[in-house]
Structures are given as structure tokens and as C-alpha cells.
Amino acid sequence: MTESARWTRVDDGRFQVDLLTADYQRHAFTRHSHSTFAIGVVLCGEEQFHYRGELHRAGVGSLAILEPDEPHDGQAADPNGWAYRVFYPPADLLFEDGPRAHFADPVVHDPRSVHLIRSAHEELTAGADPFAAHSKLAWAMTAVARRHGDGRPAGPVLSPRDAAAARKIAEIRDRLTADLRCAPSLRELAAGVELSPFHLLRVFRDATGFPPHTWLVLERVCRARHLLAAGLTPAQVASGVGFADQAHLTRWFKRVTGVTPAAFRNSVQDPVRPAA
Template sequence: MNGGTGRSEGGRASGRTDGERVPGHTDSGQAPGYTDRERASGRTEDKRTPDKRTPDKRTPDKRTPDKHTPDKHTEDKRTPGRTDREQASWTRARLGRCGPPLDLLTACFDRHVYAPHAHDEYTVGVCVGGAEIIDYRGDRIHNGPGAIVVLAPGEMHTGGPANDTDGYAYRALYAGPALLTEGTLGGPPHFREPLIDDPELAAALRAAHTDLSTCPDPLEAESRLPWLLTALARRHSTARPAADDPVPGARGIARTVRDRLADELLAPPALADLAADLGLSRYQLLRAFRTTMGIPPYAWLAQHRVARARVLLESGLRPAEVASLVGFADQAHLTRWFRKVLAVTPATYRNSVQDPGR
């Protein structure tokens, strides 16, 4: 409320402060200027001249509102009652234990405009809301929900909201060139078109980004991100895909990887190291494991951990204790996977199996 407007609580101009007497008015309540005969006869109409500083109730206040105080009927064009959302958070994941880092960005902006800049890695982003404009390679890219944007290393770009009402939100990851060459031939891939329409891949990238931003498990990051980035390069770049012939000995490879993960569930080895031991690329190892087991390595290990957790919960241990004993990052990580596999929380399961009536 602006104190310089001179308005009263009712919205009308007031010529006095609380408790201030109106000039010419006595405390007795009798209007001055009448004779005794007039008072005796009861003819005492109030002859006082209305205070000119008090506007008539029927006369609207025509004063110009204070320009510094927005009118209460004026709302933000973007969303009524909403303040600016200028939020960004970074998460660093590692591709396998002691593996290279990979950064994940979660951003939601109303007005932020990036200065021209470049990255050393490929920028792979998925728009999840609003509308964004990106200046890149001399063109202006209009990006909306569900689209994938790929920006090459070292290439200048900028970005900002496409209009004044919607803002923009996106998820991005920053991947070294080697991650996009594992399933292709001929060096780093080139993307002729930075804007890619691939709903299935966009949904998979967004889901992986969300999960890893919540819990950046190294084995999960190494199982999911290289696989998705290889798919991106094989489907949409100029690079030639490597042959998709079955990996010789895939069943034996999968069993070897499975056994190593089970034996080292508290600190599982990096897939890149396992692949090197077997004379394979990481992409070949992932293909062999997925083809044989039907799921990626991190998902198999998570289910194996859940099976081990069930035994410990049945013995009476609490979920917080069990999580660390089977290799989950914390109780929340255990709970997430327990619900995926068994549809209940670890605490609910523990209480159920310990019920004397069962």
C-alpha cells in the first residue's frame, strides 16, 4: 500500500486524519448559527457548508493513480499471481564407479536470456514446457515441449523465452564426444538439424535425466546414458551405424557380467572395465546383456538387491539398515526400487511378513 496516494481505507480521498475535528463543528453536536426560537421550534436543519475537501459519495475519485503502485485489477500477463521462475540446478553423475563425470541441468525460466556461449561437450536437451528460442549457426530455432535439441561442441549459441507469457523449461545433459561414437563408425557424429522430432527417444532421455538427477547412481548412469546417446547418434546423425550383428557369445558375456555384479553389489565394477576385460566395447556389452537378460545391467542388479533386501527385512532389520547392506544409496533409493518390483514399501513388507497372524 503506497502511503503517498492520500487515499482512505474505503478508496476515497480523506481531508483529515482520525480524531481530527471538522472546522466549525462543536463537541456538543449542535450546529452553530441558530437562534433560541429556531432551536425551540425544532427547525434546526444543518446549515453547515459541506467540507469541500470531502468528495460526495456519488462523485468518483478522478485522481490519477500513483504510477508506482499497480492497480489491483492489473494482473501479470504470464500467469495471474505468479512470480518469476528463474530456477536452475545441476547434478553431476559418474559413468560407472570412478568413471568420467557427466553433468545434468534442470532449468525453468520465465525471462532468463543466455549470453552467447559454447560448451566442450555435446549439449542434448529436451524441452518440457513453455517455448524457447535458440540462436544457433546463424538461424533461430523455435523449441517446444517434446523436442530434442542437439548442439555441437564448440559452437556458439544462446537461448531465451519465445514470448512474454509462457517461459520455458528443459532438461539438458552435457556429453563428451566419445559417448556418441560407441555405436557408430567414422568419428564424432554430425547433426545437420539441431531440432529433432523423436517422441520415444525424448521420453527416454527425460526419464533417465529425472531419475539420475534424483539419485545419480553410477551403474545406472553408465547403463542408460551411453545407450540412449548411441541411439541418438545412430538415428539422427550423419555417422554410419556400426553393424547390429549379434554379439558372438552373448549369453556367456551376460552371465559373466551378472556374476560380477552379484559378487560386488556394494561397489559394482564399471561396465567399461568389464567390457575391456572381455575384449568388447561398452556398447557391445550392453547389447549382449540386454539381448540375453531382457533388461540393462543396472536394472538387473537393482532387482537382485531387492531380493537380498527381502531376506534381511524378514529377519527383522529396519529399511534404513538394509539399504546400505545391499548397496542402495539410501532408504529412499531402496524404497523406489522395492515399490517398482514388489509394489509396496520396505516398511510395509517388513510389517507384513512379521505379522503373527500370517
């Protein structure tokens, strides 16, 4: 059995959107999250993934919609694997003409939305008519938001106590990302926000879905994607974002993105842009 995966980056002058075209049999994504939405269409086979405490399955014709910062994994639901096309749009693109909504169901069955997403994805990755493809992208994103967003705010209203906890989490994140190459100790992090190490671990995991050390590794992968797209080599990126070596970067990068750093770099070097 063979597997294939290719990333494409599109740029319409306002937003950059990554696209994945993949066919997997054995690959399993480690538990991770995205800073963007993930909207995918299954073309054949079936994928399964854990999301918001439940196991979900997406088969042929399904539309999977995962929200930003929501931990999830992904693997084949049967020995035949699955093939799919995925968009990773920022929230500002998905809700460009209205307030951001919440998606209650991660897997929906809507032939019209599936057709719009698949058609836009195919045209953008082909690159034949970027202007038409970008128009289809905008139309598809608006349709998905309107047809499947439930109209409720994406985030809860925080109590003063919750707001104080959120500020502490933001401080911890800022401290971890200040220098990806040199992480502070757990005790240093805890002292900085006036929590015990155990309390910090609990509140951080409750808020993000990950313990701080795993969250930091995923941030390193995210930063590596940007640097690879900018043209840096995997060896340069590995040391620049805090991985022990290139092999360490490659192991984590493939577990999160489904491709090696070199393959990702080659795929996204020239973003698809609309015609002048």
C-alpha cells in the same frame, strides 16, 4: 514468476557428465559455446536460440542437439518461458561405439529419443539407482547418435592452407589459456603467429565464432566450473581464473550457465556414481 535451475554432475568412472534441470521465464543466456555436446528436452513452454546463423525454436517434446564449440544463445520464445532438462556429454560418450557423426538439425521431433533422454536425466538427477540410471544414459546417448547423426564426419577435411590457419588458431588458444589471470596483448598474440592484429581478429572469429577477448572470458567460466566442482569457493575461483572480483565472475557465470557460482558449487559437490 519464479525461476529455478540446478546442475548435477555424474561420474561413471570413465566420463563426467553435467546435467541441467531448469525453469526459466526471464533469463537469457549470453552467446557462448560448450566443449561438449548439449542435448536437451523441453518439458513446457518454448525456447529460442541462434545457432549456425539461424533462429531456431524448441517446444514441448522437442530434442535440441548442439555440437561442441558451436556458438549459441538461448531465451524464452514467449512470456511463459520454458522448462527443460539438458545433458552435456563429451563426444567420446556420445559416440562410444562408433565414429563421431554430424548433426545437421539442431531441433528434432522424435518421441522415442525424447523419452530416452528425459528418463535417463530424471533417474540420474534423482540418484535412487545409479547403476540403472547410468545404463539408461549409455542407451540414450547411443540412440541419439544412431537415429540423428547423419554419418558424415564431424569436421571438414582441411586444405594445407586451412591446416596452417588451424595451427595458428591452436597457438593463439594455447597462449590465451597458458595463464588465464594474465592475458597477452593483441599485438603480442599477433606477433606470435606472424599475423597483423586485424588479420588475427578476423581469422580467430571465423574459426571460433568469438573475438579473442570473449573467447578468453568463456574459457575462464569453463575453468571456473571445474574449480567450483572441486570445492573451491567463488572468491578463490574468481581470482584464480582472471576475473576482476567475485561479482565479475558471478555476472558472467550466470549469463553462461544460468546459475550463480555458489549455486553451481553446491549442486555438483557430490557427483552421482554407480553402485559398487
